[in-house]
Amino acid sequence: MRKLQTEELQRIDIESYKRVGKMPVVIVLDNIRSLSNVGSVFRSADAFRIEAVFLCGITACPPHREIQKTALGATESVSWSYFSTTQEAINFLKADSYTIFAVEQTDKSTLLNKFVPIEKSAYIFGNEIDGVDDKVLELCDGAIEIPQEGTKHSLNVSVCAGIVMWKLFEKIGVKRYDEK
Secondary structure, three states: OOOHHHHOOOOOHHHHHHHHHHEEEEEEEOOOOOOOHHHHHHHHHHHOOOOEEEOOOOOOOOOOOOHHHHHHHHHOOOOEEOOHHHHOOOOOOOHOEEEEEEEEOOOOOOOOOHHOOOOOOOEEEEEEEOOOOOHOOOOOOOOOOOOOOOOOOOHHHHHHHHHHHHHHHHHHHHOOOOOO
């Protein structure tokens, strides 16, 4: 066994990436404090061809050196928008027929391994301390959570986002999209 060289990975350039099809999935960051977490979400969104990342409230926006350290250029390939509130982002998405899911532990959440994703959906990831805001939860069509068996009952938000994006990619995005 040997590691593949970069040229063997057949990675596309940023301009080609912008033209290829994306999973009809939007990631919404609800008041994320850590710029490293924001950058990590961008990097995962690039890997799994997520349609867009919406940054809301106090969530920092590119360009920013601390975001770039973990994003490694993904802020240039992944489409993103800023909204002053997460509610504004949800209203925008619902007007375009997206189904909205909070990624949160609730009394009605569906475990990620049992979740059947639908296309044209958005997933809200909450603040590192408080999770998804209660007022935001009221606007969601459903909630999903990652099953956990340890003592902490929570994951770092960027790790959580990466797991959810992988599962969505596995279930609805494994086909390779043709260039537009």
